[in-house]
Amino acid sequence: MDIGNAQQDVRRTYAHGFYGQLVSGAVWLAAAAVATWVSPVAGVAALFLGGILIFTLTTLALRLSGRPWSLPAGHPMAGLASQIAFTVPLGLLVVIALIGGREHLFFPASMVIVGAHYLPFVFLYGMRLFAVLAGLMIVGGVAFAQWQEPWMPAAGWANGLLLVAFAFVLRASAQVERSVPSSLAAS
DSSP states (O other), X not given: OOXXXXXXXXXXXXXXXXXXXXXXXXXXXXXXXXXHHTOHHHHHHHHHHHHHHHHHHHHHHHHHTTSOOSXXXXXXXXXXXXXXXXXXXXXXXXXXXXXXXXXXXXXXXHHHHHHHHTHHHIIIIIOTHHHXXXXXXXXXXXXXXXXXXXXXXXXXXXXXXXXXXXXXXXXXXXXXXXXXXXXXXXX
């Protein structure tokens, strides 16, 4: 199997990333809500625990939609997809260890970690749009971190909304891809 076909399988199986970004956005918005209305520390826990569940919740959403929910056994991109998924919880552990009482830095630092995790999606999906998402998250995370004593959940709310919006950008890109004749898409 060539790389282009493998990437097309990933796009088809995971709906161009639509469900993953929608679930991720919902997790970020829920964590921001917890940080806003419960406590900043609870918001940290909500994003960390919710982040661990993103792959499972995305798989559930794919199953409920009636779509294929995983790549076939032995697919050449399956290992890469799994490896990418594990980078975020490990990165968030580092963020949690380093913020030490500066909870206002958790969401911005997490934006940078999660944004960086989207860079390999460019290859996995064969979609440059993921580089745009990665860049927006990384730049946004750095910008939020520069605020003096920022309102802690602001970065969580902003990133959650970005991810939800981006889910629909990815869905639109899927519709465009389906409307382009395969002979033109190959050239």
